[in-house]
Amino acid sequence: MSTFGTYSIAYSGMYVNQAALTTTSTNLANVDTTGASKVQVASADSYTVTSSETSKGNGVSVASITRSRDIYLDSTYRTQNADSAYLSVKSGNMEYIDTLLTEYDVVTTSDDDTTTTTSGVEAAITDFFDAWETLSTSSTAESDRVAVVTAGGDLLSTLTSIDEALQQLQADAVTGVNDGVDSLNDLAGQVAELNVQIAQAEVGGGEASYLRDQRDALLDEMSGLANISVTETNGTLRVTMDGVSLVNGSKTNTLVVEGSGTTDDPLTVKWADSGVEADISSGSIKGYLEDADQTGYETIDASDLPYDFTTSATSSISTMRQALNVLITTLAIELNSLASSGVDLDGNAGLDFFTAIDSSQPLSITNIEVNPELVKDADKVVTSSSDQDGNNSIADAICDLDSDTSYQNDGTSLDIIDFYAAVTTWLATAGDTAASDYETQATLVSQLDNQRQAVSAISIDEEMSNMIKFQTAYSASARVMNTIDEMLAALMDAI
Structure with missing residues (x-):
């Protein structure tokens, strides 16, 4: 390893630890921000293959900056939250x-x-x-x-x-359906807008954790209204209800409420573009739909x-x-x-x-x-x-x-x-x-949310510990660079 190669390694250590310190500072700044997820820097070895059997280390590089998030827990939480919201309406009315x-x-x-x-x-x-x-x-x-x-x-x-x-109470249920559908349409529109913003922000490897946090918060809110499923492709989400797209990239499929809620004119929720009745099987909208039904x-x-x-x-x-x-x-x-x-x-x-x-x-x-x-x-x-x-x-x-x-x-x-x-x-x-x-x-939903928070929540103690670790690593790399500087100065003086 040449002297200048060692210099490059020390510099890479300073660069990666500086990036880690920046994410730690971001985490600490958002410790009280609702819905904020912990951000972490993933580093990777940097090396050069010199032969079929040996390689030479070139230091470290920033592999990615990612949020700490469990997709499975998010999906499970939203499914169970929809059921909880449905039962909340039914129990409250009873x-x-x-x-x-x-x-x-x-x-x-x-x-x-x-x-x-x-x-x-x-x-x-x-x-x-x-x-x-x-x-x-x-x-x-x-x-x-x-x-x-x-x-x-x-x-x-x-x-x-x-x-x-x-x-x-039954008229309030009709209002609950109308308000719930309006909210669901509005939230779907916001998710579609964030899909566009995230795609733009992450072009070329950019990072948009704060936008993703906003989008996840909207999805959590949507799950309380109806049974939604979420899939992600290259950072862009598709939100569906029983296989029908509510959000697909930058596009939304609007829901409409028809009927007055009477026996002769029952309340239904339909897809605006096709006129087909939407299959809403859980969430508060389902609860209000059932209790607005006067056929009994x-x-x-x-x-x-x-x-x-x-x-x-x-x-x-x-x-x-x-x-x-x-x-x-x-x-x-x-x-x-x-x-x-x-x-x-x-x-x-x-x-x-x-x-x-x-x-x-x-x-x-x-x-x-x-x-x-x-x-x-x-x-x-x-x-x-x-x-x-x-x-x-x-x-x-x-x-x-x-x-x-x-x-x-x-x-x-x-x-x-x-x-x-x-x-x-x-x-x-x-x-x-x-x-x-x-x-x-509700207890199950609370437990799932606690599990999510264990993964994504920002801990002051953890972040302060990381800060000390990254500062120490940064200082160590800086001292290596300083030592190389002194060696190079001594070499130049000797010439």
């Missing part, structure tokens, strides 16, 4: 429904005694039948007739207020009774709306049948107790009220099958409706209270399952 139906106690305390009042659906049903029980023993008392009308209005108010909240809700009439209620609808919101609809509509049809067969206090033909707000549409939880005629004149409330004194047969029959097994849940005959209990049991079980599934999935 939890909200549960709060709407929760029975609660209001305790009022005075100096003399303590009064406990229970409100909620079951309490409203009980109060309604209790009012009829009282009326059946004193059918001529004006106050008891008014109490029945009031209790009927309170029952409707309780049920319809819950249904209105459920309708709003339908009106019923007398010919449908007993209506066999099931919990097989895609949307838990629609399931609960239909449960409440079946509860009140069945009660209204049966009570009206009894009321219309009797006479009022004045001997006139009986009127329906519950009527449709819009007479052109069937009775339902969204189209029902206590007959306005009864509200105006409680004497028109029917308790008797005839005008014979003491005949309270209709009131007695209405009281018996609370134990009449006119409801069905998956083929099992139930009375009104047991039917409501079955619905709340389903809600509690399904809600607990959804919450447990989400908790398990």
